[in-house]
Amino acid sequence: MPEVVIIGAGVIGLSVAWYLTERGVRSVVVERTAIGAGATAWQSGGVRAQWTSAENCRMALESQAFYRQLDDRLMPQVSPQLESCGYAFVARTPETMESLRRDAAEQKRLGVRTSVVDAGRLAELVPGLNTDAVVGGVYNGHDGYFARPQAVAPAFARAARRAGAEIHFGTARRLLLDRAGWTVELANGVRIVASDVVLAAGLGNPGLLDSLGSPLPIGRAPKRMFLSRPRDRCLVRPQMVFVDEGFSVKHLADGRLIAGHSPPGGIPTPDPDVGRGAVETVGPRLIATLEGTGYPWTIDGYYDTSPDAQLVVGAVPDHPRLWIAGAMNGRGMMLAPSVGRMVAESIATGDPEPIPTALQPDRFAGRESVTGETRTI
Ligand SMILES: Cc1cc2nc3c(=O)[nH]c(=O)nc-3n(C[C@H](O)[C@H](O)[C@H](O)COP(=O)(O)OP(=O)(O)OC[C@H]3O[C@@H](n4cnc5c(N)ncnc54)[C@H](O)[C@@H]3O)c2cc1C
Structure with missing residues (x-):
């Protein structure tokens, strides 16, 4: 049994999968079409650290440092450069x-x-x-810019698989929680049970949250x-x-x-x-x-x-051990290493603390006053 099911094999889900392998946590990534075929296929490879919110600046710096060492860390077949x-x-x-x-x-x-x-x-x-x-x-x-931006997601996928993560093709339809943990039910009837689930389905996240009766303001x-x-x-x-x-x-x-x-x-x-x-x-x-x-x-x-143009990353309110890494607001590629690291750390410790408050989904319940991002062009 995997410890974690990640829904979505875009750059975000794959980064989470790879960082989990670094902590010795087994995961299955469930993907309905192909690796890096969502928004990750369309991005043009821009990587910048000039943001207006401190969270984005910090995540961008961490991610840029990782990307500069990508060839050594992930050993890709094709270097994204x-x-x-x-x-x-x-x-x-x-x-x-x-x-x-x-x-x-x-x-x-x-x-x-x-x-x-x-x-x-x-x-x-x-x-x-x-x-x-x-x-x-x-x-x-x-x-800067990646010379081959579409090589980043396969680089994470290959490195994660090499370290033991699985990628399973199918559409996640329903999530059920019982004493055994989470069951992710796929459209073809396959059921995968795990202790934690990560929603990294990009534009598919709102539908999955709605099916749980836990909508978040992600558009x-x-x-x-x-x-x-x-x-x-x-x-x-x-x-x-x-x-x-x-x-x-x-x-x-x-x-x-x-x-x-x-x-x-x-x-x-x-x-x-x-x-x-x-x-x-x-x-x-x-x-x-x-x-x-x-x-x-x-x-x-x-x-x-999201309404404040800030990422939505952290524990989904009222659902134990359900995590989301979504609402990338047009910067998922450049922040993927930092997001993957934070989510993997939170899962490994069971504590959302490594993820800044400004990103946590519970900010929409008005429990915290946080600043969004304004440099969105
Ligand atoms: C035109 C354009 C240019 C961009 N340029 C940049 C840029 O220069 N730099 C940058 O950092 N970002 C850029 N972005 C944003 C970037 O592409 C995204 O933020 C990033 O790719 C998001 O990755 P993701 O993994 O969250 O989502 P996605 O790549 O969309 O991955 C989600 C995956 O989940 C799968 N999925 C959905 N629902 C289900 C389900 N129910 N079951 C199983 N699988 C499911 C989808 O098939 C998909 O593969 C750009 C975006 C666009 C559209």
């Missing part, structure tokens, strides 16, 4: 600059190496940057990005985020540019050509070298979200 290309946030109003400056000061206090930079430094980082209305920005050269938000054809020279090495315009762009390792534009209210229009038009118009206005870049491919995915 984390490249420190940097992340820059650009302000075009004094108010935005002030908030970036405040956040950078707090990040520095936490050990995140973010610098306040002027328009001249930003133009050195990105040739062709239109500095006319740029007030300044912040830059962290330690943030979904559409996320749309656009990809160009491969270009022969690198136009934008750091990830650039123009905060006031809601525009982001980055040259990926495979030669394509990835760009996004957040419309007012953050919800993409149903017609992707509207967003594509915005990206193709706004981009060259901000960075001249983007002139003429078309983005023929659309990525349409979803973030799993």
